[in-house]
Amino acid sequence: MIEINEQFEVPSAAPPFVWNLLSDPHAVVGCVPGAALGEEHEDGSFDGSLTVKFGPAKVTFRARIDLDLDQSAMTGRVTARGKDNQGGTRFKASMSFKVTDNAENAGTTVLIKGENEITGKLAGIVEAGAKIVIKRMAAEFSENLAARCAGANTA
Amino acid sequence: MKVYERLASAFAGEGVSHIFGMMGDGNMYWMDALDKLTDVKVLEVRHEGVGLGMADGWARQTHTPGVCTATCGPGVTQLATAFVTAARAESPLVAFVGEFPGTDQDYIQRFDQSRFAAACEAGFVRITSPDYADEAVRKAFYLAKLESRPIMLSAPMDVQQMKFEDEEPYKPSSTLLPARRIARADPDMLAKAAEIIANSKKPVIVVGRGAMWSGAGDAVVKLGKRIGALTATTLRAKNWLADNEYHAGISGLYATKTAIQLFEEADCVIAVGASMNRYTTEHGYLYPNARYIHLDAKAHVMMGSGRAADCYLQTDAKAGIEDLEALLAKRSFRSTGYRTGEVLERLSNQFEDRTQFEIEPGTIDPREVCRVIDETVPGSIGLLTGSGASAGFSTVTFQRPRPFLHAAQFFGCIGQMLPAAMGMCVATGNKPTLLVDGDASTMMHISDFDTAVRYKMPLLAVVLNDQALGSEYHKMRAHKMKAELSTIPTPNIGEIAKAMGGRGRLATTVEEVRAAAAEWVANPGPMIIDARISRNAITIAHRRVLYGKDE
Numbered sequence: 001m002i003e004i005n006e007q008f009e010v011p012s013a014a015p016p017f018v019w020n021l022l023s024d025p026h027a028v029v030g031c032v033p034g035a036a037l038g039e040e041h042e043d044g045s046f047d048g049s050l051t052v053k054f055g056p057a058k059v060t061f062r063a064r065i066d067l068d069l070d071q072s073a074m075t076g077r078v079t080a081r082g083k084d085n086q087g088g089t090r091f092k093a094s095m096s097f098k099v100t101d102n103a104e105n106a107g108t109t110v111l112i113k114g115e116n117e118i119t120g121k122l123a124g125i126v127e128a129g130a131k132i133v134i135k136r137m138a139a140e141f142s143e144n145l146a147a148r149c150a151g152a153n154t155a
Numbered sequence: 156m157k158v159y160e161r162l163a164s165a166f167a168g169e170g171v172s173h174i175f176g177m178m179g180d181g182n183m184y185w186m187d188a189l190d191k192l193t194d195v196k197v198l199e200v201r202h203e204g205v206g207l208g209m210a211d212g213w214a215r216q217t218h219t220p221g222v223c224t225a226t227c228g229p230g231v232t233q234l235a236t237a238f239v240t241a242a243r244a245e246s247p248l249v250a251f252v253g254e255f256p257g258t259d260q261d262y263i264q265r266f267d268q269s270r271f272a273a274a275c276e277a278g279f280v281r282i283t284s285p286d287y288a289d290e291a292v293r294k295a296f297y298l299a300k301l302e303s304r305p306i307m308l309s310a311p312m313d314v315q316q317m318k319f320e321d322e323e324p325y326k327p328s329s330t331l332l333p334a335r336r337i338a339r340a341d342p343d344m345l346a347k348a349a350e351i352i353a354n355s356k357k358p359v360i361v362v363g364r365g366a367m368w369s370g371a372g373d374a375v376v377k378l379g380k381r382i383g384a385l386t387a388t389t390l391r392a393k394n395w396l397a398d399n400e401y402h403a404g405i406s407g408l409y410a411t412k413t414a415i416q417l418f419e420e421a422d423c424v425i426a427v428g429a430s431m432n433r434y435t436t437e438h439g440y441l442y443p444n445a446r447y448i449h450l451d452a453k454a455h456v457m458m459g460s461g462r463a464a465d466c467y468l469q470t471d472a473k474a475g476i477e478d479l480e481a482l483l484a485k486r487s488f489r490s491t492g493y494r495t496g497e498v499l500e501r502l503s504n505q506f507e508d509r510t511q512f513e514i515e516p517g518t519i520d521p522r523e524v525c526r527v528i529d530e531t532v533p534g535s536i537g538l539l540t541g542s543g544a545s546a547g548f549s550t551v552t553f554q555r556p557r558p559f560l561h562a563a564q565f566f567g568c569i570g571q572m573l574p575a576a577m578g579m580c581v582a583t584g585n586k587p588t589l590l591v592d593g594d595a596s597t598m599m600h601i602s603d604f605d606t607a608v609r610y611k612m613p614l615l616a617v618v619l620n621d622q623a624l625g626s627e628y629h630k631m632r633a634h635k636m637k638a639e640l641s642t643i644p645t646p647n648i649g650e651i652a653k654a655m656g657g658r659g660r661l662a663t664t665v666e667e668v669r670a671a672a673a674e675w676v677a678n679p680g681p682m683i684i685d686a687r688i689s690r691n692a693i694t695i696a697h698r699r700v701l702y703g704k705d706e
Contacts, residue, residue: 055699056415056706057440086439086460121438121460128633129703136703 002131004095004114004138008146011107018108018149019074019099025067028078031144033137037065048080054133059122060085074099088121108149112142158285161319162310163188165292166251167195168325171222173213173581174198174251176206179226181253181264181312186224198581198610203230205574205603207237207250207305212578214246215561218368220299221246221578227253227312228264234307235275236568241305242276243565248305249295254281256313268309278306285317289325296328338452340470340478348425348448348466349482355423355446358382358492361406361435362396363389365428365451371473372396375427378480383492385417389429390550390562397556401494403502406441407434408696409550412706413505417493421445425479426464428452428472433459434564450475506554510698510706514689521545521619521688523665525552525591528617531672532589537561539576541592542569544625547694549591570599573616577603580612587613587679594620594645597683601651604683608656613679615672618648621690629693633701648685657681 010018021027025046029037038047046065051058063082070076077096083089095114102109116134123130163185166174174197178186189195200206203225210221225231231252241248255262272279278298282291295308340348352358360379362371376399379386387406388395396402403414410418424445429435431449436442439460449456449464450472457463468475514520525548532538537559540549546563553560561579563572576590597618607614621628627641649659660671662684671684698704 053705055703056412057437058419058443059440060443084440085443086462088438088440088460121433122440128630128701129699133703 002116002118002134004112004116004135006112006138006142008110008142009102009105009107010110010146010149011105013107013149015074015099015101015108017152018110019071021149021152022097022099022110022145023069023071023076025065027148028145029065031141031148033140033144050080050082052133052137054122054129059089061089061091063091083120084122089123090119092117110145110149112138114138156319157184157315158282158288158317158319159184159310159315160188161288161325162251162282162292162315163192163195165289165325166222167192169220169292169296169327171195171220174222174224175200175209175213175578176224177201177203177226177230179230179253181227181230182224182251182310183226184315185251185310197224198606200606201602202600203233204235204237205577205600205606207234207241207248208571208574208600209578209581210248210250211237211241211244211246211305211571212575213582214241214248215244215575216559216579216582219247220296221248222251223248224251225253226264227255227268228266231266231268231271231307235271236566237571237574238272238275238277238305238307240566240568240571245303246305247299247303249299250277250305250307252307252309253315254309254311257311258313268307272307272309276304278302278304280306280308282308282310282314284314285319288319289321293326293328293331297331300328300332337471337474338469340450340468340475344466344468345475345478345482348468348479349486349488351423351446351448351466352382352425352479352483353486353488356490356492357420358384358423358425359403359406359418359421359442359445360384360386360425360427361389361429361431362386362392362427363429363435364391366472367392367395367428369428369452369472369474371427371476374473374476374480378476378483381480381483381489383490383494384425385421385493385498387414387418389435390564392429393550393562394554394556394560397554400499401502404505405550407437408699409547410441411505413501415441417498417501418442419444423448426450427476430456431458431464436460506551508551508695508706512689512692514691517663518687518689519663519665519668520692521548521621522552522692524617524619524668524686524688525549527665527669528589528591528672529553529555531669532615532676536587536589537579537583539563539572539579539588539590539592541572541590541596541619542567543593543596544621544629544694544697545591545593545596545619547696548619548692551695553591569593569596573597573600573603576614576616577607577612580607580614581610585611585613587615589615589617591617591619593625594618594622594648595624595643597648598645601648604652604657604681605655607681612681614681615675615679616683617668617672618683618685619688620645620648620685621688623690625690628690629697629701633697645685648683652681652683657683659683659685662686
């Protein structure tokens with residue numbers, strides 16, 4: 001199990017503004033490095049794909065993504081499960097985010113918590129490296145999201 | 156004549172010239188009888204497992220059965236790690252061992268050797284009676300050759316002392332085996348393979364030991380030219396065909412970044428005498444978009460990804476590649492494939508590893524040690540790489556084509572390459588031989604460096620000495636554990652070599668490594684260079700799997 005804890009600030013933007021951005025699955029997935037969102041299903045879930053670079057090798061996962069939003073609490077939960085193109089590796093990931101008020105900078109704080117699990121053939125290859133790769137991706141995701149929020153705010 | 160005498164002459168009858176092992180009362184009568192046969196030489200070792208490891212080295216080098224011996228019970232249990240290693244290496248080998256007398260079930264050295272052999276993945280033949288003596292020896296050699304695996308030939312001490320009354324000459328196992336026939340692939344499957352190749356734009360040919368053994372080199376080069384293929388090797392065939400253009404090096408975690416990027420583009424992989432195990436294909440992830448054509452002598456091979464090739468050809472490697480080439484020539488098929496100036500340019504610098512590490516005072520960058528040894532030891536001298544973290548440096552850094560290059564890693568154990576190197580040295584008629592291994596691995600069987608000295612083997616053992624169990628050290632560091640637990644100070648291993656009557660040098664600078672290697676090249680004999688290497692240098696493989704580095 002690889003845990004993620006990230007947090008970023010969007011100064012001078014009210015929480016509802018940031019929430020509106022984050023509750024759009026296309027915007028969120030667009031910030032995940034290597035991720036692409038596919039078709040939406042009737043139950044509200046999506047197909048997606050994620051290409052991860054483990055060392056110089058690239059692995060593409062196909063996933064089913066669910067987005068669960070609580071408008072009033074301004075919290076959301078994204079869950080994804082899938083396997084790689086060859087079927088040798090499976091992953092489960094869940095990520096919850098919470099949009100809160102930040103009085104200090106008259107802006108918004110976004111808290112991200114995630115749990116990732118990789119099982120199967122790749123898990124044996126990547127050892128400690130998987131943790132580093134996923135943490136690196138989480139940090140990049142958080143940066144992208146912060147940049148998107150900030151960009152939308154100034155626009 | 157006693158049974159043990161007949162058994163000795165049966166081994167001579169099999170054409171055995173060298174036997175490696177240790178004496179005990181379970182095999183001493185047989186060894187005494189062998190001594191009377193002038194054409195069989197017995198080399199005494201200090202540990203039974205080393206004797207088996209030498210026989211394994213002999214087998215890997217010559218592809219003929221290596222022969223070793225141990226006494227019953229405790230002599231046999233010492234063989235465990237070497238047996239499993241030989242089994243995984245698919246080495247034909249016969250281990251003649253004593254066995255406690257069946258008439259004394261409370262004998263102190265009693266041991267269930269058949270179950271032990273099974274657990275060690277070795278075949279088992281017991282000499283149950285004098286009448287069965289000839290057939291047992293013949294069967295042991297027959298199975299070793301036919302199945303290409305180690306066989307334990309177990310000779311109960313009481314049976315060995317019985318009378319053997321047959322006057323007929325011994326018939327060797329060669330009388331059982333049919334004349335070698337070149338197996339050719341099914342024509343329909345060949346046509347299918349040619350079709351896949353003709354429809355591909357980026358083919359990679361991966362060659363393994365099977366391709367080397369069948370002498371498929373020229374055929375692979377010719378096919379590669381026709382179809383515009385990149386060639387790559389398994390770890391076992393490292394540096395084979397490396398003189399040719401568009402050679403990408405090893406396929407697997409030891410591949411260069413350039414090679415991995417090129418492999419990713421492959422739409423067709425032609426595996427030749429290579430099992431395509433998980434290491435060669437990185438569980439299949441190395442070639443995400445490729446269809447596979449697999450040529451091997453076995454009935455079928457499941458690849459390390461858990462999948463089967465799109466087209467499997469049971470064939471002799473050389474014959475199969477020649478047949479494929481002929482089919483494609485008939486269709487006038489020719490493709491540029493990977494063979495462009497841009498790819499050539501990318502490949503030309505691919506082995507440079509420029510990552511800098513802070514090297515502690517009094518130590519050397521292990522990559523520097525390997526580079527200097529590769530430069531100083533002539534290309535006419537064969538190389539064995541070791542196990543553990545040290546192999547990560549030697550495997551990537553040694554680039555010079557050599558008459559042979561044997562890698563370890565059949566069982567993931569350490570300590571098995573010094574014995575293998577000694578066996579290969581003997582198998583090549585005492586030609587100078589180079590071994591580059593780690594410190595824990597060398598120390599495990601250092602007592603048998605004495606064997607190299609006693610038999611005057613021109614063997615240079617270069618120890619990449621980080622005074623630690625290197626793999627564990629680097630893993631523990633990455634996992635933020637107490638890495639010091641994996642460190643073990645070593646004595647000056649060069650001095651150990653000297654005390655045993657060989658030559659030895661301690662090297663803490665790259666100049667000292669070069670000078671010591673040059674000294675050995677000028678006058679090859681049993682010698683150890685204890686090269687003190689930095690623990691801060693990390694292998695490319697570890698940088699990738701432990702730190703997710705894109706290098």
